Amino acid sequence: MLEGESSDHEHAEVEKGLTLGDEDSTAALAEYALAAVVSDAEALEPRTLKEVRARPDWPLWEKAIEEELETLRVAGTWVLEDAPPGANIVGSKWVFKAKKDASGSVVRYKARLVAQGYSQVPGVDYFDTYAPVAKLSSIRTVLAIANRHQMELHQVDIKGTYLNGDLTDAEVIYMKPPPGYAPKDLGARVLRLRRTLYGLKQSGRRWYQKLCEIMMKGMGYARCNVDMSVFYWQRGKDLVIMLVNVDDCSIAATSIRLISDLKRGIAKHVEITDLGELHWLLGIEIRIYPHGCKHPFDIRPISIDHE
Numbered sequence: 071m072l073e074g075e076s077s078d079h080e081h082a083e084v085e086k087g088l089t090l091g092d093e094d095s096t097a098a099l100a101e102y103a104l105a106a107v108v109s110d111a112e113a114l115e116p117r118t119l120k121e122v123r124a125r126p127d128w129p130l131w132e133k134a135i136e137e138e139l140e141t142l143r144v145a146g147t148w149v150l151e152d153a154p155p156g157a158n159i160v161g162s163k164w165v166f167k168a169k170k171d172a173s174g175s176v177v178r179y180k181a182r183l184v185a186q187g188y189s190q191v192p193g194v195d196y197f198d199t200y201a202p203v204a205k206l207s208s209i210r211t212v213l214a215i216a217n218r219h220q221m222e223l224h225q226v227d228i229k230g231t232y233l234n235g236d237l238t239d240a241e242v243i244y245m246k247p248p249p250g251y252a253p254k255d256l257g258a259r260v261l262r263l264r265r266t267l268y269g270l271k272q273s274g275r276r277w278y279q280k281l282c283e284i285m286m287k288g289m290g291y292a293r294c295n296v297d298m299s300v301f302y303w304q305r306g307k308d309l310v311i312m313l314v315n316v317d318d319c320s321i322a323a324t325s326i327r328l329i330s331d332l333k334r335g336i337a338k339h340v341e342i343t344d345l346g347e348l349h350w351l352l353g354i355e356i357r358i359y360p361h362g363c364k365h366p367f368d369i370r371p372i373s374i375d376h377e
Contacts, residue, residue, distance in 0.1 A: 116166050119250045127179075131166060134181040139251060142183065145233060148261040150253065153244045158195060159260055160245045160270075161186035183248050185269035195243050201274035204299040204313040209320075209351060212300070212311050216322040221309070223348040223358065224321045224329050229341040231317035235266035235276025243270070274316070280340075281314065289335045303328075313351075320351055 116122035122131045142148070153159055162185055169178040190196050216223055228234070237243065243263045247256055266273040285291040285301045291312070294300035299314040310323040310332055319336075323329045336342055348356055 115168050119164055122164075122166060130179045131181060134166075134179040135164065135251065138181045138183055139248065141230070142233070142267075145265055147233070147265045147267065148245070148263050150256060150259045151244070151262040152258065153260045153262075157242075157244050158189070158191050160189050160195065160243060162246050162248055162267075164249060165268075182268055185243075185245055185263075185267040187269045187271045190243070190271050196241065196271040199271050199275055201278040201316075202298045203315045204320075205297050206352070208294075208297040208300050209313055209354070212313055212320075212322050213351075213354070213356070215311070219309075219324065221322045221324055222326055222329055223356065224323075224333075225345040225348045225351070226319045226321070226333055226336065227343040227345055228317040228319065228336075229343060231277050232266050232268045232270075232273040234340050235273055235280050237263055237266060237272075237276065241272065277316075278314075284336060284339045285312070288339065289332070303332075315352065318351075320348055 116125060116131070122128060125131070162183060165182045165184050167180040167182065168176045169180060170176055213223075215221070245261045245263055245267075247253060247261055263270075266276045282293065286293060289303070291301040291303045291310075294302065301312045301314070303310045308324055308328060310321065310328045312322075312332065313320040321329050321332060323332070333342065333344060347358055349358075350356065
């Protein structure tokens with residue numbers, strides 16, 4: 071059965087519903103209509119450039135592609151070079167995402183250029199790939215400390231996380247130009263990557279190293295010896311702790327001023343989204359009550375299944 075076609079069985083079920091009483095008939099039709107709407111909503115995201123160009127909303131996707139290319143150009147993500155004979159040239163592809171609000175309406179069209187990292191060669195295109203994230207035990211410990219000392223809890227999101235990493239001189243990665251959007255002066259050359267892209271094997275590690283440089287060298291924070299994704303700063307009674315899970319940074323501090331200082335410091339190096347007070351963290355819902363309550367934080371685990 072082709073995608074988008076209904077089976078004879080499905081049609082029979084609808085016809086059966088129409089033979090029922092008015093109430094049952096209406097319910098059957100409503101269910102059928104809802105299924106069609108959901109199906110259409112799930113099909114909003116095209117899978118290829120050819121597919122997206124044939125859609126009526128192509129101008130919106132085209133704008134998203136141009137925004138992505140401009141972001142990469144400003145960041146100095148690549149330079150044009152002649153690849154040496156026999157060099158491995160990594161492919162690239164577009165990934166399209168239609169971001170929706172709670173009602174299911176599209177609020178933003180996003181196009182992401184992704185490197186096809188599966189074609190990278192170990193020991194040639196990449197070496198180390200490990201990048202730590204905060205352990206669940208560390209998260210619980212920091213939340214307990216914050217609860218005990220009535221600390222403020224906030225959260226920030228790092229925009230374009232994997233676009234912020236810098237490749238080392240030893241990582242010589244050549245990539246094919248973006249499908250359908252090769253630079254006009256490309257000629258026989260290819261793209262040599264200077265910064266990481268989504269899809270590269272080492273992108274997570276390079277971002278973590280960049281974050282360490284920002285936090286430790288740029289802002290004077292220390293790194294926890296037990297959990298390398300926990301950074302902290304302490305002067306007298308002032309204390310700031312930051313938990314890192316790739317692009318989500320959860321902050322506990324003894325005052326709002328310290329949190330604001332941390333946010334401004336990070337924003338000097340990378341673009342962030344300030345998410346305000348922390349309410350949800352890896353399956354843990356956090357409800358914050360006004361100061362003066364016996365228990366300022368009510369932490370209710372929803373799911374701790376992190377396979």
